[in-house]
Amino acid sequence: MKLKWRKLIILIPLTFLILFFYIPILSIIHEGFWDRDNGFTLKYIFSILLNSYHRHIIIFTIEQALASTLLTLFLGLPGAYIFAKYEFPGKKIIRAFLTVPFVMPSIMVALGFLLLFGKEGFFTKLFGDWGILYSWKAILIAHAFYNFPIVIRMVSALWQRINPHYEEMAMSLGARGFTLFRKVTLPMLMPAIFASAMLTFVFCFLSFSIPLILGGYHYATIEVDIFMLIMTLLDFKTGSALAVIQIALSFIFMYLYIKSLDEYSKAEEQKIFRKTKKLTVRELAGIKGLLIGFYSLIVFMFVISPLLAVIYDSLMYNGHFSVEWYRRVFSPHYNPIFGATTLTAIRNSILFGFGTILLSTTIALIVAYSLHRWNFRGKNIFDALVMLPLGSSAVTLGLGYIKAFHTTPLYRTWLIIVLAHTVIAYPFVLRAISAVLRKIKPNLSEAAVSLGANEWKAFLKVELPLALGGIIVGAIFAFAMSIAELGATYMLYSPEYTTITIAVYRFLGSRQFGSASALSVILMVISGISFMIIERIGEEVW
Amino acid sequence: MVEVELWEIMKEWEDFKLSIKYLRVKDREFLTLLGPSGCGKTTTLRIIAGFEKPESGKIIFNGKVVNDVPPYRRNIGIVFQDYALFPHMTVFKNVAFGLEMRKTPKDEVERRVNQVLELVGLKGLENRYPEQLSGGQQQRVALARALVIEPELLLLDEPLSNLDAKIRERLRGEIRRIQRELGITTIYVTHDQEEAMAISDRIAVMNVGTIEQVGKPLELYYNPRTEFVARFLGLSNILELQSDGEKACLGSLCFKTEKAGKVRIFFRPESVHLKEGSDAKIMGYELLPGRIRLRLEVEGHVIIAERFLNELPFTPEKIPKKTGIEVKSFVLL
Numbered sequence: 001m002k003l004k005w006r007k008l009i010i011l012i013p014l015t016f017l018i019l020f021f022y023i024p025i026l027s028i029i030h031e032g033f034w035d036r037d038n039g040f041t042l043k044y045i046f047s048i049l050l051n052s053y054h055r056h057i058i059i060f061t062i063e064q065a066l067a068s069t070l071l072t073l074f075l076g077l078p079g080a081y082i083f084a085k086y087e088f089p090g091k092k093i094i095r096a097f098l099t100v101p102f103v104m105p106s107i108m109v110a111l112g113f114l115l116l117f118g119k120e121g122f123f124t125k126l127f128g129d130w131g132i133l134y135s136w137k138a139i140l141i142a143h144a145f146y147n148f149p150i151v152i153r154m155v156s157a158l159w160q161r162i163n164p165h166y167e168e169m170a171m172s173l174g175a176r177g178f179t180l181f182r183k184v185t186l187p188m189l190m191p192a193i194f195a196s197a198m199l200t201f202v203f204c205f206l207s208f209s210i211p212l213i214l215g216g217y218h219y220a221t222i223e224v225d226i227f228m229l230i231m232t233l234l235d236f237k238t239g240s241a242l243a244v245i246q247i248a249l250s251f252i253f254m255y256l257y258i259k260s261l262d263e264y265s266k267a268e269e270q271k272i273f274r275k276t277k278k279l280t281v282r283e284l285a286g287i288k289g290l291l292i293g294f295y296s297l298i299v300f301m302f303v304i305s306p307l308l309a310v311i312y313d314s315l316m317y318n319g320h321f322s323v324e325w326y327r328r329v330f331s332p333h334y335n336p337i338f339g340a341t342t343l344t345a346i347r348n349s350i351l352f353g354f355g356t357i358l359l360s361t362t363i364a365l366i367v368a369y370s371l372h373r374w375n376f377r378g379k380n381i382f383d384a385l386v387m388l389p390l391g392s393s394a395v396t397l398g399l400g401y402i403k404a405f406h407t408t409p410l411y412r413t414w415l416i417i418v419l420a421h422t423v424i425a426y427p428f429v430l431r432a433i434s435a436v437l438r439k440i441k442p443n444l445s446e447a448a449v450s451l452g453a454n455e456w457k458a459f460l461k462v463e464l465p466l467a468l469g470g471i472i473v474g475a476i477f478a479f480a481m482s483i484a485e486l487g488a489t490y491m492l493y494s495p496e497y498t499t500i501t502i503a504v505y506r507f508l509g510s511r512q513f514g515s516a517s518a519l520s521v522i523l524m525v526i527s528g529i530s531f532m533i534i535e536r537i538g539e540e541v542w
Numbered sequence: 543m544v545e546v547e548l549w550e551i552m553k554e555w556e557d558f559k560l561s562i563k564y565l566r567v568k569d570r571e572f573l574t575l576l577g578p579s580g581c582g583k584t585t586t587l588r589i590i591a592g593f594e595k596p597e598s599g600k601i602i603f604n605g606k607v608v609n610d611v612p613p614y615r616r617n618i619g620i621v622f623q624d625y626a627l628f629p630h631m632t633v634f635k636n637v638a639f640g641l642e643m644r645k646t647p648k649d650e651v652e653r654r655v656n657q658v659l660e661l662v663g664l665k666g667l668e669n670r671y672p673e674q675l676s677g678g679q680q681q682r683v684a685l686a687r688a689l690v691i692e693p694e695l696l697l698l699d700e701p702l703s704n705l706d707a708k709i710r711e712r713l714r715g716e717i718r719r720i721q722r723e724l725g726i727t728t729i730y731v732t733h734d735q736e737e738a739m740a741i742s743d744r745i746a747v748m749n750v751g752t753i754e755q756v757g758k759p760l761e762l763y764y765n766p767r768t769e770f771v772a773r774f775l776g777l778s779n780i781l782e783l784q785s786d787g788e789k790a791c792l793g794s795l796c797f798k799t800e801k802a803g804k805v806r807i808f809f810r811p812e813s814v815h816l817k818e819g820s821d822a823k824i825m826g827y828e829l830l831p832g833r834i835r836l837r838l839e840v841e842g843h844v845i846i847a848e849r850f851l852n853e854l855p856f857t858p859e860k861i862p863k864k865t866g867i868e869v870k871s872f873v874l875l
Binding site: 163165166168169170171172173174175176179183184187188 | 613630
């Protein structure tokens with residue numbers, strides 16, 4: 001009986017998600033489908049589908065997500081091969097570099113690409129103007145930056161687990177070279193390729209900051225379109241209808257992703273773990289080493305160049321090195337736009353970040369634990385309910401919060417921002433914690449219980465310490481997502497709750513690139529600390 | 543078919559060394575590599591298959607050195623312990639794989655796959671996927687897949703160890719039947735001495751990277767050359783006694799030997815016969831189906847005896863404290 005009471009703890013995350021995810025989403029659906037006078041209506045949905053501008057945006061959103069996914073696969077798959085097969089000097093460093101995109105705020109990365117590909121940009125000066133900025137090309141490149149580490153991680157992890165017997169078997173039967181790869185290896189890799197591609201697709205479909213800043217007016221995505229409809233046109237009806245279409249599409253994609261993830265985890269359960277081949281000095285000097293070196297260089301340049309561009313720009317004032325931009329960022333004279341000082345913004349970002357850590361890890365830990373350890377009636381429904389937030393977008397959530405809470409005292413408080421950040425970050429925290437909990441064998445806690453610990457003690461003394469690495473990684477994800485969040489925060493904040501990210505966006509909006517860069521460097525330093533903590537923990541994050 | 547020879551094979555790891563002076567597998571022979579886990583038997587098989595390269599030594603197929611011939615040109619069929627059935631292909635596709643690699647015409651693929659599936663008793667399961675098959679059926683698919691390409695050499699790496707005892711016994715008989723039918727040279731790796739005895743023409747017993755003895759099953763069983771071989775193939779009695787140049791005695795139990803000094807006498811439990819008398823104390827016994835295994839003590843030495851129940855000089859219901867014994871055959875180690 002005691003045990004049953006304990007299981008009621010799942011009501012905490014459930015209540016949270018219903019209040020702060022499902023009710024806002026439902027209020028958007030209500031707004032999109034109901035009219036004050038006529039009740040249920042499809043008028044607003046049709047008005048979007050019949051409008052060529054919105055239709056174009058929906059199609060473009062899907063197209064850019066598809067193209068971004070292909071580019072991401074193209075960049076990531078060679079890396080997956082190299083990582084799965086070979087051991088070479090510098091592998092650890094490259095691996096660490098691949099974690100960088102996970103923690104770097106997209107507004108800063110977008111700014112980096114803006115500076116690289118702009119008229120005066122490094123890339124433009126070196127290779128000429130390819131018309132990358134304010135076009136689909138810039139969006140694709142930035143999306144690839146964020147997602148190619150996912151492809152490398154998932155595909156190489158599965159590749160290492162393919163039992164070498166399959167390939168040897170095929171070889172003894174006469175297969176070799178490309179035929180061997182196409183007939184045997186590739187089909188076995190498909191779950192990983194498909195799952196990582198689906199995840200990339202979902203991210204690119206819901207991406208906000210990158211198309212907002214790099215795409216310009218002409219290359220808006222659904223997310224940007226909703227944002228504009230709500231924030232500049234104040235057209236809540238059309239905005240909600242578009243959000244409904246986005247929710248419907250993203251749930252379909254999410255469903256496909258979760259299905260593909262099932263296949264992936266099934267394939268990944270293989271106990272075999274293939275040793276990587278240590279390359280000899282001769283091989284390193286040969287064509288293999290050359291190709292690996294070339295790929296590593298590209299990864300390195302790709303990851304580091306937007307960051308370097310931002311740092312460089314923040315230190316350049318009128319063509320010479322100076323800390324003038326930093327002075328201006330902190331000086332009240334140059335800082336009239338956001339009704340708060342930079343120091344307040346930094347304090348807000350950090351506070352929201354910690355608030356998000358606290359809420360999202362608590363909820364994710366309860367959810368992860370109950371999913372992995374308990375069986376109860378309705379577990380399938382519970383499973384679906386807790387997974388769906390992954391398919392929601394920041395702007396839609398912001399809109400939902402406005403609709404659901406604008407009459408409550410919660411509105412325009414710091415708490416509502418933290419709540420939004422928590423819902424956005426929570427699926428990622430859940431993923432990190434689930435990954436470690438899955439690795440802890442249930443019989444460890446059973447052993448503890450058999451030795452006299454109660455279930456709670458067993459959890460505290462055995463499982464929690466073992467899961468700690470994953471929980472910390474999850475917490476850092478939460479922090480990184482919170483300080484990087486732009487869409488929902490922008491829709492919900494009032495001036496005293498300005499964050500660094502919003503400040504950067506404001507500076508960009510007033511074309512003050514130098515100040516935006518300087519502030520981005522501060523953002524980068526904070527993210528860099530997150531990155532180093534993840535590295536120190538050494539838990540597999542990617 | 544093919545005759546396989548290994549000459550002076552050497553391969554070294556940090557903590558293990560494989561070193562085979564010479565091994566010959568005769569044409570059409572069924573040879574088993576037998577040994578405890580970690581003795582190098584699977585590595586030896588993989589070297590013969592070409593998945594691993596020795597640091598030195600020669601691998602010879604029919605008089606030709608094949609060290610540099612890749613696995614897909616050695617014309618071998620191989621079955622792994624875990625079968626390695628391609629999970630994304632049906633039974634038919636799995637078996638047809640090798641033929642497709644050889645660009646065999648479609649109708650011939652169909653004919654040969656059906657033929658081999660019939661040979662292993664799997665007709666009718668062509669369209670199943672590996673996960674829909676029982677362990678025994680998967681094993682047969684693996685065998686069919688190895689055989690359909692008509693290899694000259696069949697390599698089996700513990701093919702039965704993932705199956706339960708009954709199916710294992712039936713399948714080993716079938717493997718033997720198919721091997722005889724096709725007359726294919728076969729190398730079989732196992733750690734199960736009963737399986738090795740039941741199935742092999744000859745057995746090579748391996749221990750920590752070397753071959754201890756090669757011979758026919760009974761030859762190894764009754765005339766082991768080392769204590770390791772003696773002990774690995776079954777229960778053994780090894781007595782260390784002093785010989786006067788004519789005989790070595792343990793109480794009234796004497797063994798004729800021309801060697802003087804310390805000798806090691808080896809004999810199997812079934813060579814110990816029981817008779818009326820009181821040479822040995824009965825320390826304990828175990829009843830087996832139709833048989834009895836007794837732990838006897840003579841002058842402080844333990845001797846294990848195994849007899850059919852109807853050969854006992856007393857009734858099994860009433861085991862006495864002492865019995866007379868006689869060792870009918872023995873060898874010196």
